[in-house]
Amino acid sequence: GTIxxxxxxxxxxxxxxxxxxxxxxxxxxxxxxxxxxxxxxxxISNLVKKKPHIIILNKSDLADPLQTKRWxxxxxxxxxxxxxxxxxxxxxxxxxxxxxxxxxxxxxxxxVAKGAAHPTIRVAIAGIPNCGKSxxxxxxxxxxxxxxxxxxxxxxxxSWLKTSNSDIQILDxxxxxxxxxxxxxxxxxxxxxxxxKDNIFHADDVAMFLIKFLREHYLNNLSNFARFDKEAIEQFxxxxxxxxxxxxxxxxxxxxxxxxxxxxxxxxxxxxRVTLDIK
Ligand code: G4P
Numbered sequence: 001g002t003i004x005x006x007x008x009x010x011x012x013x014x015x016x017x018x019x020x021x022x023x024x025x026x027x028x029x030x031x032x033x034x035x036x037x038x039x040x041x042x043x044i045s046n047l048v049k050k051k052p053h054i055i056i057l058n059k060s061d062l063a064d065p066l067q068t069k070r071w072x073x074x075x076x077x078x079x080x081x082x083x084x085x086x087x088x089x090x091x092x093x094x095x096x097x098x099x100x101x102x103x104x105x106x107x108x109x110x111x112v113a114k115g116a117a118h119p120t121i122r123v124a125i126a127g128i129p130n131c132g133k134s135x136x137x138x139x140x141x142x143x144x145x146x147x148x149x150x151x152x153x154x155x156x157x158x159s160w161l162k163t164s165n166s167d168i169q170i171l172d173x174x175x176x177x178x179x180x181x182x183x184x185x186x187x188x189x190x191x192x193x194x195x196x197k198d199n200i201f202h203a204d205d206v207a208m209f210l211i212k213f214l215r216e217h218y219l220n221n222l223s224n225f226a227r228f229d230k231e232a233i234e235q236f237x238x239x240x241x242x243x244x245x246x247x248x249x250x251x252x253x254x255x256x257x258x259x260x261x262x263x264x265x266x267x268x269x270x271x272x273r274v275t276l277d278i279k
Contacts, residue, residue, distance in 0.1 A: 017047055017124065017126060017175040018047065020124060020171060021047065021050065021051065023122060024051060024122055024123065024124045024171065025051070025052065025104045025107045025121045025122045025123065026051065026052045026053070026054060026100055026103045026104045026121060026122075026123045026124075027044075027047065027048050027051045027052070027053050027054070027123070027124055027125075027126060028053075028054045028055075028056060028100075028123055028124070028125045028126070028136075029044055029048065029053060029054070029055050029056070029126055029127060030056045030058050030125060030126070030127030030131045030132055030133050030136060030174075031055060031056065031057055031058065031127065031131060032057075032058060032059050032063075032128075032130075032131045032132075032193055032195060033057035033058060033059050033060040033062070033063035033068050033071070033084060033275065034059060034062055034063045034064075034193050034274065034275050034276050034277075035189055035190065035193055035195065035275075035276055035277050036057060036071040036074075036075075036275075036277050036279075037277040038179060038180075038186045038189045038190055038276065038277055039127070039128050039131055039179055039190070039193075039195060040179070040180070041126075041127075041128065041177035041178060041179060041180065042180050043177065044126060044177055047126075052081075052103035052104060052106070052107075053080060053081070053103070054080070054081040054082070054083065054096075054099055054100065054103055055075050055080050055081065055082045055083070056082075056083050056084075056085050056096070056136065057071060057072065057082065057083070057084040057085065058084075058085045058086070058087050058127075058131055058132040058135075058136065059086065059087075059088075059131070059132060060084040060085055060086050061086040061088070061089060061269070061273075062267075062268075062269040062273060062274075063273055063274070063275045064218075064273050064274055064275040065273065067275035067277075067278065067279055068084050068275070070279035071275075071277075071279050072084055074279060081099050081102065081103050083095060083096055083099055085132075085136070087132045087135040087136045087139055088132070088135060090139070091139060091142075093136075093139050093140050093142075093163075093164070093165075094165075096136075096140070097140075097163070097165040097168060100121055100123055100165075100168055101121065101167065101168070104121035104123075104168075107119070107121065108121060108167075118166075118167070119167070120167060120168070120169050121167060121168050121169070122160060122168075122169050122170070122171070123168060123169070123170050123171070124170070124171040124174075124175060125137060125170065125171070125174045125175070126174060126175035126176075126177055127174065127175075127176075127177055128176070128177050128178060128179045128190075128195055129176060129195065129196075130194060130195050131195065133174035133176075134174065137161070137170060137172070137174065140161075140163040140164065140168075140170055141161050141162065141163050141164065141170065142163070142164035159171075159172050160172070179195065179196070181196075185209070187200070187201065188201065188205070188206050188209035188210075189209075189276040189277070191206045192206050192209065192210050192263065192266060192267075192276060193267060193276065194263075194267050202259075203256060203259040203260045203263055204242075204255055204256055204259040206259070206263060207242065207255075207258070207259035207262045207263060208238060208239070208242060208259075210262065210263070210266060211238050211241060211242055212238055213276065214271070214274070215233065215238070215241075217274075217278055218271075218272065218274050219233065220272075221271050221272040221274060222271070224271075224272070225245075225262075225265070225270075225271045226241065226244070226245045226248065227245075227248050228241075228244065228245075228248075242255055242258070242259075243255060245258060245262075246258040249261065
């Protein structure tokens with residue numbers, strides 16, 4: 001998911017969700033488990049107030065497991081259904097289906113009371129670019145990727161897909177939300193995880209942010225990656241550390257190149273499993 005950064009999209013995506021809201025029984029909000037706050041869209045809370053709502057902390061394979069546990073508890077305590085997920089490697093969505101059924105139970109009970117034989121729960125998925133929405137939709141539809149057909153009120157070109165659970169259907173087009181991007185730190189966090197385009201910030205600024213952050217919260221990880229022991233790292237200021245790392249990695253004084261490399265490694269969790277919003 002690479003999409004240009006401008007507000008037109010933000011409104012369009014919001015409207016798409018709002019337009020379909022009457023037809024949606026459960027909204028799945030996908031967050032990046034490395035950024036449970038920074039990858040949230042402030043507008044979603046208004047939308048989901050009206051609907052049962054599930055939070056997926058996706059890419060949990062890349063996030064710090066202790067932090068994921070804390071964030072899961074935090075969101076649960078706020079009354080949400082929460083699931084941490086690795087949609088890239090986990091093909092079994094049965095836990096997600098179970099949670100969807102819990103979230104949609106009220107609607108199902110109503111329909112059953114009215115005499116419906118096979119009531120269906122209809123879910124929509126929303127989240128910022130690159131958080132794994134398409135991957136999750138594909139996992140949910142599995143081999144039964146059949147289009148159910150357009151229904152009145154559904155935005156043109158959108159349709160419901162059968163999932164591998166016959167009681168659950170999903171809107172084929174995810175709602176793309178924009179992160180709030182309220183301050184530069186949030187921007188750096190999003191950029192570090194590849195949630196916003198690489199041309200919005202300079203790689204060296206993002207790498208410098210990451211060095212500061214890791215020094216404060218994940219010193220062991222930084223030490224391993226930098227190939228300096230912790231005591232040595234404490235001797236350097238951030239800039240000198242970046243230059244020393246650049247040299248250690250045989251890139252002379254090309255810290256731009258080193259920054260790009262460091263970000264690539266970070267995004268693949270080669271600096272370890274790191275969460276950038278600390279709970
Ligand atoms: P989107 O629809 O929300 O925009 O996201 P999409 O499913 O396209 O996923 C974006 C990238 O994230 C994909 O990688 C996908 O494989 C990866 N991804 C999705 N879920 C997970 C997960 O749980 N864990 C991990 N590690 N990766 C996940 P890609 O196509 O290679 O794109 P990119 O990595 O080059 O951006």
